Amino acid sequence: MKIVTVVGARPQFIKAAAVNRAIHQWNKKKKRIREILVHTGQHYDVLMDKVFFEELALPRPNYHLGVGSGSHAEQTGMMLERIEAVLKKEKPMVVMVYGDTNSTLAGALAAAKLNIPVAHVEAGLRSDDRTMPEEINRLLTDHVSTFLFCPTDQAIQNLLREGIEDEKTRKVKNVGDVMYDSILHYSKLAEEKSTVLKDLNLYFSTPNSEHRTQNYYLATLHRAENTDDPKRLRSILKALDELGRKMPVIFPLHPRTKKMMNASHLLSRFKNIKCMEPVSYLNMLKLEKNAEAILTDSGGVQKEAYWLRTPCVTLREVTEWGYTVKEGWNMVSGWRTFDILQAIQKLSILKKRRKKEIGQQRGAGEAIVRFLSQWSL
Ligand code: UD1
Ligand code: UDP
Numbered sequence: 001m002k003i004v005t006v007v008g009a010r011p012q013f014i015k016a017a018a019v020n021r022a023i024h025q026w027n028k029k030k031k032r033i034r035e036i037l038v039h040t041g042q043h044y045d046v047l048m049d050k051v052f053f054e055e056l057a058l059p060r061p062n063y064h065l066g067v068g069s070g071s072h073a074e075q076t077g078m079m080l081e082r083i084e085a086v087l088k089k090e091k092p093m094v095v096m097v098y099g100d101t102n103s104t105l106a107g108a109l110a111a112a113k114l115n116i117p118v119a120h121v122e123a124g125l126r127s128d129d130r131t132m133p134e135e136i137n138r139l140l141t142d143h144v145s146t147f148l149f150c151p152t153d154q155a156i157q158n159l160l161r162e163g164i165e166d167e168k169t170r171k172v173k174n175v176g177d178v179m180y181d182s183i184l185h186y187s188k189l190a191e192e193k194s195t196v197l198k199d200l201n202l203y204f205s206t207p208n209s210e211h212r213t214q215n216y217y218l219a220t221l222h223r224a225e226n227t228d229d230p231k232r233l234r235s236i237l238k239a240l241d242e243l244g245r246k247m248p249v250i251f252p253l254h255p256r257t258k259k260m261m262n263a264s265h266l267l268s269r270f271k272n273i274k275c276m277e278p279v280s281y282l283n284m285l286k287l288e289k290n291a292e293a294i295l296t297d298s299g300g301v302q303k304e305a306y307w308l309r310t311p312c313v314t315l316r317e318v319t320e321w322g323y324t325v326k327e328g329w330n331m332v333s334g335w336r337t338f339d340i341l342q343a344i345q346k347l348s349i350l351k352k353r354r355k356k357e358i359g360q361q362r363g364a365g366e367a368i369v370r371f372l373s374q375w376s377l
Contacts, residue, residue: 001376002034003119004092004111006083008042008067008103010052011179011300014281015098015121017056018181022365031373036090040079040103041066045255047278055281056186072102072133079106087114093376094119097141098178099299100134104141112144121178121368123148124155124164125299125320133224146170147375149368151177154322173371176364179300183307184362187285196283197290200250200274215247218291219273220298222254226315230264232335236315237261237270239340240295244272250287252279293347295340302330307358311347313340328353 003023007016016037023033039061043049052058065082067075083106087095095111096119097104108118120141127135142148142164148171150156156174159165166172197203203211219240226232240249251273253261258275261267267275279287285304288294294305297315305312306324314332324330328350333343 001031001094001373002036002090002092003094003096003372004036004038004087004090005096006038006040006103006107007061007098008040008079009099009101010043010048010278011298012098012101012103013049013052013056013058014182014300015178016096017058018178018185018365019096019121019368020058021185022181022369025366026369026373033369033373036063036086036092037061038063038065038083038086038107040083040106041068042075042079042101042103044068045278047280048255051280056182076102076106079103080110083107083110084114087111087116092116094147094372096121098122100125100138100141102133102137105137108141108144117146118144119147119149119368119372120145121149122151123172124150124152124157124159126158127318127320129318131225147372148172149175149364149371151175151364152323171371171375173367175367175371176361177303178364178368179303180307180360180362181365183285183304186282187289187308190282190285190289194280194282194286196279196286200248202248202250202290213290215292216290217243217247217249217293217295218287219249219251219295220254220301221251221257221296221315223297223316224256226297226335227254227257227260230260233257233260233264234266235337236335236340237266237273239337241270241272242337242341243295243344244270244274247292249273250291251275252277252284254278293344295344306330307360311350313343313347315340323359327355327359 023035063086067078094117097107098121111118123142129135202214204214243249253275288304289308291310294310294312302312302321302324306329312330317334319332331343333340
């Protein structure tokens with residue numbers, strides 16, 4: 001079976017790595033699956049792209065479409081045109097797309113118009129906020145997909161609400177979360193290899209010269225709703241700066257955020273925030289695991305915080321990952337300085353609600369590969 005996998009943005013490299021590994025395992029003992037990797041080029045900075053291919057041991061893309069940045073229409077249009085050319089040449093049995101970026105939508109649409117079945121990994125998520133570009137991407141991708149690989153039962157329910165259900169011509173399955181596969185696989189490596197805590201001076205020596213990790217907050221921000229509104233951006237940064245008076249706030253900057261902070265002359269204004277370049281996946285896992293708390297608007301980082309048992313404040317009005325909130329590990333604060341600071345204070349109250357065990361099945365990558373292989377027979 002030939003699969004074309006379309007990726008383009010940082011979190012997609014992490015998700016696709018889990019399935020790529022499962023394909024390798026499958027090929028060792030069963031029928032051969034050939035995966036053709038297509039990189040749209042949506043993310044291209046070395047620290048958003050190459051670093052992940054190296055660390056995750058992802059193969060070099062068979063096709064790099066070099067699309068780069070642009071408006072939604074420019075970016076998606078260019079991707080559509082170039083993906084279509086690849087699909088016409090490769091004639092795969094299925095096209096696999098991940099998440100909710102413009103690369104996801106372009107891959108799904110190009111395939112669907114050529115009558116090639118689309119497999120959507122991380123299907124069924126909804127924020128019910130159609131002003132989010134990601135919500136539009138998810139809705140459209142799900143509606144043209146043949147295989148909807150959901151990470152939660154909630155996602156299945158969301159699809160049902162829209163009339164998408166498991167039937168003869170369309171398969172909807174809860175396979176678990178491929179990002180959980182990745183975190184299980186790479187956490188150990190992060191422990192062994194990452195020196196980020198030392199590099200950032202987050203260790204201190206106790207009187208008996210034992211090394212301990214200093215308490216710190218970890219923050220990430222990149223959603224358009226936060227970065228592209230100067231009022232919101234300033235308000236969030238003010239909260240981080242306030243927290244930075246008590247303990248270090250480590251803030252790896254997404255290029256979009258850096259650009260917007262520069263444009264509003266905010267980059268050097270908040271002295272208590274430790275701004276830095278994006279960090280690698282292994283360094284990120286190490287930082288997430290050892291943080292006092294995480295503040296983020298990232299979907300992936302919220303889940304990782306939950307899996308690593310680090311309390312999290314979500315800098316948005318909603319989250320697609322309701323279980324992290326229900327189980328007391330995540331608090332949705334919005335963007336106002338006061339609300340963010342309150343949420344950080346309230347995190348400790350949530351402790352009582354927290355279950356020790358992680359409600360998450362492993363092996364999402366394997367389940368996807370098994371399912372597609374059986375279908376292709
Ligand atoms: C995209 C996804 C978002 C996902 C995020 C993961 C869409 C609509 N958004 O957002 O869902 O959560 O990726 O990180 O697809 N830039 C660089 N270098 C890069 C990449 C981007 O400088 O390597 C800058 C450019 O100025 C660009 C801006 O960041 O215009 C935004 O990049 P883009 O890929 O359009 O969206 P993201 O914000 O990265
Ligand atoms: N990540 C990383 N380095 C960083 C910030 C994030 O490796 O500096 C990883 C993070 O651990 C997670 C993924 O990138 O696995 C999340 O991607 P992002 O926040 O860009 O997108 P989202 O998940 O919101 O779509």
